Amino acid sequence: MVLRQITQALSDCKLGKLTMKRNPSMKSRLSLLMVLGFACVLPTLALGQDNPLQAEVEALKQKVADLDNVAVRSQSHMMMDVEFQFANLWFAAKHEQWDLAAFFMRETQSHIAWTVRVRPVRNLAAGGTVDLKPLQLAIEQGGLAPIKAAIEQKNSKVFRAAYEHTLQLCHGCHLATGLGYLEPHIPKRPPSTTLIKDE
Numbered sequence: 001m002v003l004r005q006i007t008q009a010l011s012d013c014k015l016g017k018l019t020m021k022r023n024p025s026m027k028s029r030l031s032l033l034m035v036l037g038f039a040c041v042l043p044t045l046a047l048g049q050d051n052p053l054q055a056e057v058e059a060l061k062q063k064v065a066d067l068d069n070v071a072v073r074s075q076s077h078m079m080m081d082v083e084f085q086f087a088n089l090w091f092a093a094k095h096e097q098w099d100l101a102a103f104f105m106r107e108t109q110s111h112i113a114w115t116v117r118v119r120p121v122r123n124l125a126a127g128g129t130v131d132l133k134p135l136q137l138a139i140e141q142g143g144l145a146p147i148k149a150a151i152e153q154k155n156s157k158v159f160r161a162a163y164e165h166t167l168q169l170c171h172g173c174h175l176a177t178g179l180g181y182l183e184p185h186i187p188k189r190p191p192s193t194t195l196i197k198d199e
């Protein structure tokens with residue numbers, strides 16, 4: 001019975017010829033009104049501008065854009081950590097604090113990895129995108145792995161060469177992302193004055 005009413009109401013609604021004459025009893029009229037609500041009003045709302053689903057989609061789109069923005073900013077923060085750690089690494093090795101050097105090497109590596117995880121693909125100002133993962137692998141394998149080996153051997157000379165080469169790989173990634181003006185050098189002073197021994 002209810003099913004028949006719904007079917008009927010839907011077809012009436014579609015044809016725009018719904019009348020009360022067919023349903024004389026009060027009960028029928030009430031149920032018909034309810035059916036009408038579902039069949040006619042809700043779809044109209046769903047398609048209209050006030051569609052709550054549409055509003056939710058818009059809100060989510062905005063949220064994603066905001067998160068993208070945060071990701072870019074936190075990439076900058078993580079890179080500031082990398083700068084801090086990588087510069088401390090230089091002085092830890094210089095003072096032959098090899099365990100501390102190993103620590104800063106690991107921190108450098110994990111923060112570069114985080115930077116890439118937060119935003120694996122960067123948009124270029126000139127248009128197009130660049131995939132950061134291969135650049136991360138290049139510095140891990142071609143720069144940080146030789147630094148690690150030098151630290152394990154406690155070899156200052158090998159360390160120095162590996163460090164200088166890694167600086168070029170830092171710059172290589174900045175160049176690839178259109179940030180070539182970010183060119184790190186061998187630091188003059190240790191950023192941390194609490195962990196590095198005095199000169």
Ligand code: HEC
Nearest residue numbers: 072075076079080082083086132135136139170173177184
């Ligand atoms: C995989 C790519 C990649 C590698 C490798 C990389 N960087 Fe970066 N670096 C970036 C990107 C991208 C930015 C810009 C972040 C932003 O502002 O959105 C950046 C920014 C920086 C900044 C500026 C941070 C700021 O906002 O003040 C410094 C300093 C920096 N990097 C140092 C280094 C050093 C040192 C190394 C090597 C040990 C290194 N980076 C390796 C991608 C990389």
